[in-house]
Amino acid sequence: MAVVRMKKLSAVVMQDQADALISRLMRLRCVEVDATDLLSDQNGAAMLARARNEQLPENERRAAEIDEALALLHRRSQRPMRKRRRTPVLRIDAFPLSEEYKQAEALFDRVHALLQREGEIAEEIAARQSEIASYHPFLSYDLPLGFSGTRSCRILLGALPATVSSEALHAQTEESAALLYETAREAGSCFLVCLCHEDDEDEMWQHLTHLGCQRITFPGLDLTAEDATAAAQKTIDRLEKERDALYGESVALSEKYALLELLSDYTHTLLNLQRTELQFGNTEKTAILSAWVPCPAEKAVTKTLQDADCAYEFSDPEPEDDVPVLLQNPAIFRPFEDVLGVYSLPAYGTYDPTRIMSIFYFIIFGLMLADVGYGVMLSGICLLAMAVLRPKGGTLHLLQLFAICGISCILCGVLFGGYFGNAPAAIMKNAFHVTAINGIPIDDWTPALLFDPMRPVVLFGIETNGMLLFMGLSLAVGVLHLCAGMIIHMAVLFGQGKWFEAIFDVGSWLIVFAGIAVLLLAGTLPGAIVLGIGLLMIVATNGRHARNPLMKFLGGLLGLYNLVSYVSDVLSYARILALGLATTVIAQVINMTAGMATSPIGILLFPIFFLAGHALNLVINLLGAYVHTSRLQYIEFFNKFFVDGGRGFSPVEVCSKYTVPAQENLT
């Protein structure tokens, strides 16, 4: 349960061995190369500046192209992703020498060419189509479009705004024009052909420009509009045929996308390696590495370094170092680490609250969604998704989190009687006309093991309201949660040797809480004594930083004001009841509405309505439970002790987006 301790590694390796060393460290996945140390002195910065890799930009471009090709194959693949066989294994050393590599390269070249050709075809088709559109207004004109006239006769083509009427046009041009006719009016323009004598051309054109005419030319086109359209259309048909053939080919090739996945991961691994190289300081013959290694991995790393003939040294981090943070918890707590990570990792060297937080997360989530039906649905769906989709990383952890929390929902559902809300009672009443169970009227019956928040409860012989009892339970969970946070704070302070602060700033409040608890449960006098001791401790010590005795006393009294923030923290846990009620009430409404149908068709529709309604309710309240359980951790719990701002540990590693790295024998 802890933030893993880190060691700083400095190593010197011969230049020609550097690649091999990085490649080995990548497979260990436990070394984060960090050039900050080198940068901090002038020599180091100069050596770092010598690191460069000319191939890097070229490789980056290639990696992007491979990913593009792979994305195309994934899109065209007829085989759904989830039906794929098991994740392929990538052997970094063996892969570039294998037959698979050659096939993957060939496949990539083909797909890359295919992608480029598809792009060209799309452009070409678009160009032809716009040509056809430009010929269209002149379809009724039967001379070649590029024909500009005879020796003494000129032909002008143009487009006028459609607002100019034919009459106005003729009136304007009557005197000079030999022949003027409209070919078409479309797309907000009036297209025309004008035939005039060579001498009149300038005057004619002046008239037309005056009307807003734009000249249209088709230089060197020796075809009529009709023929040109047909020719362009022919080209389009040919291109489309080619495109279809390419599409078919890509669909056929897409069967082999696993090859490109290997190539993609391999290329990205190579990129990782080359980028890591840039973090090395370089002299003429050696490369200098500065890195972070988690203590548990020190042995394995040492062995690798020895094998590579490095000179190396491990040292403890200095206080001013920005040490990366790696959490180490048993597998069951791993999904909860992500909940923590969403807020912030703990700063290096501080307490990692993952385990205690997980326990409360489990309990509070279950109380907010206390329903056996929903718990089964949630866990079931998450397990199914994990089995079918086989996600990695964050998605996997979220599914695991919900699958675990679903169990908590089931347990709480059994305790508080939620089975799709009040479905058992509602079904027995409506479908089987049961009126009473064991003498209890069906409306008052509940399957709850503990008590049902929606019904009256008899507790120690006193009849009380289930809802109030549940509210008390919510607040009690809150008090425990806060106390856990304060005890952690105390332990941390003790660890730092600040025992005075631990006892009087934090411990005193724990005594106050204990006093209140004793007051409520055991009676007035013992409670008042404990409470009094706690309050006295606060008043006596909280003003200790002031010099003036009067200010000391006032500061002590002011310390009591913190009670307000503790009370508001505790009241915040009332949301457990509110969210739990929202779930139950909506579930009951769904059951009631589903049960209203009495006709035969209605009864057939019942299961559909029942399942859809409850699935919707689950989605709505799952979001609420997730957000508000997290919030209670982030605001109320972490507030008590947590030191945030940790930077996550990111080791150099083999890229494993689509593949799993082979477990190789490193010796």
Place this chain on the structure above:
Amino acid sequence: MLELFTDPYFLALLGAALAVGLAGIGSAKGVGLVGEATAGLLAEDPSKFGRALVLQAIPGTQGIYGLVVALMIFFNSAPDMTMVDGVRYFAAGLAIAIAGYGSAIRQGRVAAAGIGLIAKRPDMLGRAIASAALVETYAIFAVLISLLIVFL
């Protein structure tokens, strides 16, 4: 017209209508605000849709609380109820109506700002959600009191 307000059943139903109506308007405004911000984000980076959706759903809860309270009032009311019950249910509806309306809009603005945050720093989603969840506290208190008034 005025004698309507001396009818307990009318008062109770008015409370239910206000609860679902006002809290619903608030949620609609809140979710709408976030939706507009989301559209801008998606134009730049469609892959953030999932994250944005979580933020957009958050101001929707007030409308659900309003619905829950309205349904509870509705199922507990009858034409022959007493005046005391009628006024109680009206007050219950009013609590979530007012707090739900205001908090949903404010929460929407926080969540919309959160969209801007994850546009630049996707790793900050958790903090954006936590900020928005802070606003919801008051709607939760209101729905708690509304339900306690109805049931106790």
